[in-house]
Amino acid sequence: xxxxxxxxxxxxxxxxxxxxxxxxxxxxxxxxxxxxxxxxxxxxxxxxxxxxxxxxxxxxxxxxxxxxxxxxxxxxxxxxxxxxxxxxxxxxxxxxxxxxxxxxxxxxxxxxxxxxxxxxxxxxxxxxxxxxxxxxxxxxxxxxxxxxxxxxxxxxxxxxxxxxxxxxxxxxxxxxxxxxxxxxxxxxxxxxxxxxxxxxxxxxxxxxxxxxxxxxxxxxxxxxxxxxxxxxxxxxxxxxxxxxxxxxxxxxxxxxxxxxxxxxxxxxxxxxxxxxxxxxxxxxxxxxxxxxxxxxxxxxxxxxxxxxxxxxxxxxxxxxxxxxxxxxxxxxxxxxxxxxxxxxxxxxxxxxxxxxxxxxxxxxxxxxxxxxxxxxxxxxxxxxxxxxxxxxxxxxxxxxxxxxxxxxxxxxxxxxxxxxxxxxxxxxxxxxxxxxx
Amino acid sequence: xxxxxxxxxxxxxxxxxxxxxxxxxxxxxxxxxxxxxxxxxxxxxxxxxxxxxxxxxxxxxxxxxxxxxxxxxxxxxxxxxxxxxxxxxxxxxxxxxxxxxxxxxxxxxxxxxxxxxxxxxxxxxxxxxxxxxxxxxxxxxxxxxxxxxxxxxxxxxxxxxxxxxxxxxxxxx
Numbered sequence: 001x002x003x004x005x006x007x008x009x010x011x012x013x014x015x016x017x018x019x020x021x022x023x024x025x026x027x028x029x030x031x032x033x034x035x036x037x038x039x040x041x042x043x044x045x046x047x048x049x050x051x052x053x054x055x056x057x058x059x060x061x062x063x064x065x066x067x068x069x070x071x072x073x074x075x076x077x078x079x080x081x082x083x084x085x086x087x088x089x090x091x092x093x094x095x096x097x098x099x100x101x102x103x104x105x106x107x108x109x110x111x112x113x114x115x116x117x118x119x120x121x122x123x124x125x126x127x128x129x130x131x132x133x134x135x136x137x138x139x140x141x142x143x144x145x146x147x148x149x150x151x152x153x154x155x156x157x158x159x160x161x162x163x164x165x166x167x168x169x170x171x172x173x174x175x176x177x178x179x180x181x182x183x184x185x186x187x188x189x190x191x192x193x194x195x196x197x198x199x200x201x202x203x204x205x206x207x208x209x210x211x212x213x214x215x216x217x218x219x220x221x222x223x224x225x226x227x228x229x230x231x232x233x234x235x236x237x238x239x240x241x242x243x244x245x246x247x248x249x250x251x252x253x254x255x256x257x258x259x260x261x262x263x264x265x266x267x268x269x270x271x272x273x274x275x276x277x278x279x280x281x282x283x284x285x286x287x288x289x290x291x292x293x294x295x296x297x298x299x300x301x302x303x304x305x306x307x308x309x310x311x312x313x314x315x316x317x318x319x320x321x322x323x324x325x326x327x328x329x330x331x332x333x334x335x336x337x338x339x340x341x342x343x344x345x346x347x348x349x350x351x352x353x354x355x356x357x358x359x360x361x362x363x364x365x366x367x368x369x370x371x372x373x374x375x376x377x378x379x380x381x382x383x384x385x386x387x388x389x390x391x392x393x394x395x396x397x398x399x400x401x402x403x404x405x406x407x408x409x410x411x412x413x414x415x416x417x418x419x420x421x422x423x424x425x426x427x428x429x430x431x432x433x434x435x436x437x
Numbered sequence: 438x439x440x441x442x443x444x445x446x447x448x449x450x451x452x453x454x455x456x457x458x459x460x461x462x463x464x465x466x467x468x469x470x471x472x473x474x475x476x477x478x479x480x481x482x483x484x485x486x487x488x489x490x491x492x493x494x495x496x497x498x499x500x501x502x503x504x505x506x507x508x509x510x511x512x513x514x515x516x517x518x519x520x521x522x523x524x525x526x527x528x529x530x531x532x533x534x535x536x537x538x539x540x541x542x543x544x545x546x547x548x549x550x551x552x553x554x555x556x557x558x559x560x561x562x563x564x565x566x567x568x569x570x571x572x573x574x575x576x577x578x579x580x581x582x583x584x585x586x587x588x589x590x591x592x593x594x595x596x597x598x599x600x601x602x603x604x605x606x607x608x609x610x
Binding site for chain 2: 051078185188190192337355359362363
């Protein structure tokens with residue numbers, strides 16, 4: 001396969017195109033599994049999902065069944081969900097609490113720290129059989145940043161913190177909003193899209209589509225009346241048009257003023273309910289106190305769509321959503337969505353937060369079903385033949401606004417580097433030095 | 438003058454008529470949705486009604502404190518119907534074909550003017566070369582208003598473990 005013809009970039013002319021085989025080729029999908037999903041850090045879960053010793057969750061990452069468990073020693077670990085004897089899944093529930101995991105096939109028993117603690121009729125095994133070496137196997141790398149846990153199947157992957165690059169700042173900008181910390185709200189939206197997984201990565205960064213595709217959502221929210229007027233921005237960043245930014249290593253963010261739209265942290269709109277006005281205003285005042293006007297403005301009065309490369313979208317818009325998606329072949333993906341809320345949020349505001357989330361997001365919302373339709377429609381469109389490229393040139397000739405595709409190009413550059421066997425793109429930005437030339 | 442035996446027969450007949458009325462109501466509702474008579478369908482709801490579809494991993498949870506798939510009050514339900522009637526609900530333009538099979542209708546409890554009823558559903562959504570079955574049960578709170586049954590709460594609980602390969606709940610379930 002010739003990887004050299006997948007991206008066509010004319011930097012000075014401001015044209016950036018990606019060959020459509022990126023979405024349709026089984027060969028490329030196999031290369032992605034090997035060079036991206038086996039090499040990158042992949043999102044696993046949030047600390048709050050395992051509050052107590054013994055708590056566990058099943059997860060599938062890169063198609064591989066894993067389970068994630070907090071041991072009796074208080075430490076979180078992740079294991080391949082496979083008995084070291086004949087291979088059956090040892091964790092057979094999606095979630096729960098256990099001290100021991102007994103394989104149902106031959107009753108080999110592991111503790112919640114992965115040690116093999118009992119083998120029926122152990123005397124039947126010879127000298128060379130070492131029970132202590134037969135504990136559950138773990139993916140080679142496992143780490144967290146501020147409670148967001150990631151796993152990697154590559155022993156030699158760089159440290160998580162350096163992998164996250166500049167995305168770290170934006171994770172901070174989200175997580176710092178809740179003084180009490182965050183928790184994953186129970187309830188998981190599990191769905192799928194009949195399209196290549198990268199379509200979701202791109203959709204998660206893109207706000208160019210939002211007005212044309214989601215007009216029914218805006219019609220609905222506008223029918224509810226208008227929110228509080230937005231404050232005058234105390235900072236030039238991100239500016240009225242917002243910004244599309246590369247955060248290095250394929251990560252990107254789209255950041256733009258949220259204007260009069262609802263933000264549970266912290267801008268009131270009728271969709272959040274009259275009764276929540278005071279709580280939301282207090283929240284904003286507290287953030288100003290803690291972080292100053294400028295950072296509080298970025299937290300409370302801008303929205304951000306962030307993609308942690310390759311497949312984890314962290315959105316801070318109508319609510320904070322954690323969305324991860326996995327390829328199953330080249331034309332289908334499985335999607336999982338959860339949402340975070342501040343610990344200790346009042347039941348009334350939590351209810352409003354969730355309603356606000358559902359009105360836009362999720363497979364039953366007023367907007368997201370149309371994202372899915374668009375992704376699937378593009379995948380069908382690729383079957384047409386004819387045009388060979390998708391275009392991602394928007395805003396290449398200027399300082400990219402939120403409606404531009406700079407972050408999308410950064411994604412593609414990293415993707416192309418990974419396919420070619422490199423850990424990093426030579427250039428993560430449109431320009432050579434990350435600034436306008 | 439009626440004998441004790443007649444009383445018990447009358448009670449049984451009344452219960453049977455109510456069962457029949459509830460079953461007919463739920464079946465007629467399903468037909469309305471299959472025929473995309475969304476305004477007629479919306480008129481079945483009380484002003485304080487809820488339409489809910491819980492997440493597949495939390496079928497019995499309260500959507501006030503858990504993430505659901507759908508949790509509409511009447512204002513949002515009206516918005517949902519408006520959206521589906523527009524040309525801009527792209528997932529449903531053109532509308533998909535649906536066919537709803539409703540069975541095992543049972544009255545669970547009668548509390549004053551409210552009737553709690555359950556039913557099983559198998560709803561096929563057919564569109565763009567795909568046939569996607571949605572399987573589960575309805576939990577209704579019906580209320581008699583001026584003699585007619587209305588829906589005060591309607592919870593559609595999916596037995597599916599995930600909306601896969603469906604992708605969305607773009608129709609009314």
